[in-house]
Ligand SMILES: Nc1ncnc2c1ncn2[C@@H]1O[C@H](COP(=O)(O)OP(=O)(O)OP(=O)(O)O)[C@@H](O)[C@H]1O
């Protein structure tokens with residue numbers, strides 16, 4: 001049969017307890033193409049995919065896969081049909097070796113026993129084919145997210161997947177890792193495998209996607225060839241109105257002359273931090289740039305009292321401090337919004353209102369008794385301010401879309417009115433429109449005198465918001481950029497070589 | 509009403525449906541079941557399980573479990589009787605001593621679990637095994653009885669000659685537990701820790717304190733239930749009091765809909781679960797059903813209750 005589409009979903013509908021989140025959506029992917037699914041947070045992208053992979057049942061519509069109608073009732077059935085999914089949160093087993101993870105469920109046997117030699121050998125070949133040369137006998141969890149994702153991809157090649165789905169798979173990768181992943185996607189494409197790609201990072205879409213489908217509020221907006229759209233056009237399709245001031249890169253740096261708030265000197269800890277220095281003034285937004293593993297998150301964790309330091313000192317307002325618990329740091333006016341929303345952020349079964357206020361209950365309670373009306377009022381304020389898409393303050397956070405969960409966690413920390421807030425990848429998984437609102441909010445609080453340490457793998461985010469950017473490299477300071485010096489080129493060359501090509505850039 | 513809505517109702521009210529079923533079945537098969545005195549008796553017999561399972565609900569909501577409550581009952585019972593009857597101390601002092609000793613057991617569990625990160629089932633296994641031995645040591649394993657003593661009427665006291673004193677305490681404890689869960693910061697922290705401990709720590713919650721507090725509270729309730737049981741029976745039998753009570757409590761919590769892996773605490777559900785457990789026992793006893801069959805029927809009813817409220821993906 002000469003069907004050029006690997007997947008055709010028609011008239012897909014879905015409601016969650018009487019709230020309709022997908023309205024007769026049509027969605028199709030050609031054989032051997034990379035197709036992006038675009039839309040704001042809560043548009044229904046993940047829901048559509050979960051229907052395809054059998055995690056949710058659909059209320060209406062048909063799914064044709066490779067010419068045949070399918071009704072996947074669970075993930076295994078979808079996998080058998082040839083659909084493989086790479087989630088943002090790795091779904092493999094960390095305690096097993098890389099090879100075991102690739103071959104689990106389809107072990108190679110010899111005389112009735114598992115043939116480990118063959119499995120290890122084949123796994124090595126498979127990964128080598130993807131351009132990855134690693135020790136496949138080591139446990140999976142000893143590798144970073146990017147490699148774990150590639151192992152998942154290797155597995156999907158092994159199970160003869162015809163469609164590989166990546167729902168925000170790049171959101172926790174750094175630039176170099178994204179490049180490796182994209183090379184693999186191109187290899188999949190060359191083998192005739194289709195890729196369904198979801199990401200809120202527009203440059204990635206324009207680099208990798210052949211065509212794309214836009215959803216808005218659970219309805220289809222349209223299907224386009226990526227080459228036919230400009231960035232601005234794409235964004236306005238996603239948000240439903242003109243995107244004038246959203247896509248521009250506008251600098252907002254100021255010269256901050258406030259007094260010194262935080263000073264960190266010669267911090268060493270484990271093998272990750274090898275003597276780091278950092279100063280932040282009151283009301284200043286300082287960016288931390290660097291590759292994954294450069295020590296950005298590790299530094300934040302040491303400051304906040306989560307991890308111990310081996311050496312070095314931390315001063316706040318000129319006084320030396322050492323926090324043994326996050327609770328102590330919070331008591332001192334610090335806040336830390338972690339990059340790992342699922343493990344370190346959300347309390348899944350609590351409501352939005354509870355998730356926002358829980359770290360700051362003294363604001364919404366008296367003598368330990370909760371004032372529910374106040375708690376909801378705080379939630380309402382943030383639902384409006386950063387447009388959290390929800391059915392109400394009492395919805396469980398686990399039923400929100402990924403980006404909206406992130407907004408709730410941000411609201412938790414911002415509502416504490418701290419003196420100093422560390423934001424680790426705060427806009428991860430957040431759509432372009434909301435990103436702007438959150439960035440505006442960050443600048444707003446810094447204008448009120450709150451100091452901000454902004455950790456971000458997105459250069460544009462650093463350029464737009466930071467007064468100063470400190471670049472880390474391999475656990476040490478590589479250099480510091482201010483104002484006009486903060487450019488993509490300068491950040492990249494500091495990360496790569498520890499030097500900037502022209503002018504300035506001395507660390508203090 | 510479509511299937512999805514039906515599913516939601518059974519998920520929410522599964523325990524209640526089973527309770528109503530049990531009442532209806534009993535009304536048909538059990539003689540004199542609908543008599544008010546039968547009702548009082550059922551509640552009196554369910555007293556320990558209801559009171560302790562309120563503590564167990566909170567423990568389980570933190571993602572933990574406490575299988576030492578039976579031993580804690582034995583300890584409280586023997587200390588209470590020994591001080592009150594043999595040493596003739598005042599009622600208040602004896603009771604406080606029994607409660608205090610229970611709290612020490614609870615603190616032991618809580619510290620192992622909250623401070624040293626022991627797995628809750630292993631940590632509380634220690635006292636489940638050794639706690640009863642400790643209790644027996646206090647009186648060399650001999651039962652202390654005090655029939656006809658001046659205290660022997662307290663445990664069977666009826667307010668206005670009608671309402672057994674146990675009912676009052678059941679009401680107080682259940683209302684207090686519901687208040688803690690719904691209305692207090694502490695209750696919110698308990699559920700947050702059970703739902704996501706790492707995140708709770710990172711947002712500055714004092715997870716250690718909350719955990720120790722919750723195990724102390726659970727043991728306190730066990731000690732309190734044991735003291736009143738001792739008064740009602742007019743005897744302290746460290747060999748038998750509270751035997752297997754932890755199992756009934758855990759079953760009550762499970763039937764009630766609190767997740768064994770922690771998170772939301774469903775206080776009213778536990779109350780319903782405890783009543784279901786008691787009604788099964790009553791039905792078995794009053795209809796002279798062979799004990800071994802009784803256990804099987806008990807498990808079948810638990811399975812039905814759990815199945816009704818199984819969380820499924822929509
Ligand atoms: N299990 C659920 N119960 C109730 N509502 C849900 C559930 N899952 C998703 N929703 C709702 O469906 C809508 C679409 O969510 P979905 O996760 O598909 O969005 P998304 O496009 O993937 O967004 P994001 O970019 O933030 O990941 C949201 O409004 C969300 O609140």
Ligand SMILES: [Mg+2]
Pocket residue numbers: 045046047401402403
């Ligand atoms: Mg999503």
